[in-house]
Structures are given as structure tokens and as C-alpha cells.
Amino acid sequence: MNNIILATCCVMLSAAVPAFAGDPAAGQKKSQTCVACHGPDGNSQAADFPKIAGQHHDYLVKALKDYKSGARKNPIMAPMAANLTVRDIEDLAAYYSSQKGLVLKY
């Protein structure tokens, strides 16, 4: 019984989250400042900068939000993320997650 209640709550919670996924084309237009380090499509050429092409949308959103809030500390990314709106973050994540690059590896 408890499991049924828990499952119902989970379904209700997930339904309450808005399904806004961002606009990849808008994200590409907003990505000029990202290109210098992460490359034009998110496949960075410099080994110290992570590739972000093909990364999960929600992980990119989380990373940018954490840089913005200061939960994740990085002297380069902090000022970049500080100026982004929630909409910008969603659009950028939509753009980079739609590019080919990173893969799932077992």
C-alpha cells in the first residue's frame, strides 16, 4: 500500500514539472561566448575544457545553474553563467545536447 502511495506521489510530482526543453536554434545563437573554449558544436579541442556536445540536457542545465548559484565553483564558468537567464540555460542545453559528441560508454 505504501508503495502505491509513493508511486502515485512520484507520478504527480513528475507531471507537475514543466516540460520546457529549450530551443536548440536559439541556444546556438546564444553560444558565441561558449565557442572560444568548448568549440563551435561543443566538441572542445583543448583537453582541459570538457566536451559538452551530446551531453544530457538536464545535466547541462544543472551544471549551468550550479555555476550560477555558486554551488559549483569555477573562475571561468562563474562569470559566464552569472549573466544567463533560465531561458538562456534551457536554450543552450537544448543546443549542445542535440549535437554529436559524447557517448554512453559501459
Added chain:
Amino acid sequence: MTRLDVLRISTFVIAVASAPALLAADGDPAAGKAKNSMCVGCHGIGGYKTVFPEVYSVPKIGGQHAAYIVKALQEYKSGNRSHPSMRAIAASLSDKDMADLAAYYASDAMKAAAK
């Protein structure tokens, strides 16, 4: 941010980047494969999400730069980057383990680029 600022940051970052890149070059992909049993339960399952402390997709690391993987692991180990599971796992890794794991996960870069 001006163009000059971008140039300064880029120069700084490239200088910083070259150090771990040398370390990562020492990694052995085959040895990394043999050490990744702690990684696959989350990073090796398609669509897998963390449930603690927040819910989000576990990042893809196949094809990532080896130097960046080493840097991320070192930051988890030192505590500069916070994630309870990753901190615990990274704390158990030696520099050699990190280099080997990074070499293993980075070794798909060519395959990834061709897709």
C-alpha cells in the same frame, strides 16, 4: 567581457590545461577498463538518473578529454567539487587509477567523432 579578456583567459587556461594533459597521457585504457566497476553502475546505463542529492541524468563521459576527466576526479577527491558519491569514489582512487580510467573513457573519442 572584451576580446582581450577572452584572450587572457584562454592563454591562462591553455597554460593550466597542459599540466594535467601530460599526466593523462600516462593512462592505460586497458587497465582503466579493469578498474571501472565502480563507474558503470551509474555512467554505463543509458538514461540512468541520480536520485541523491538531486535528480538529473548522470553525465556521459565516453569520448570526454582524458585530462578533463582526471581534473574532475581530482577536484572530487580534494573536495573542490561536491557530489557525495563521486567524492567517496574519487577518494579511493590513486593518480594512476585516475589516469587509467580517464584513458579508458577518452579512448572512444574517435568513434564518437565519426558518429
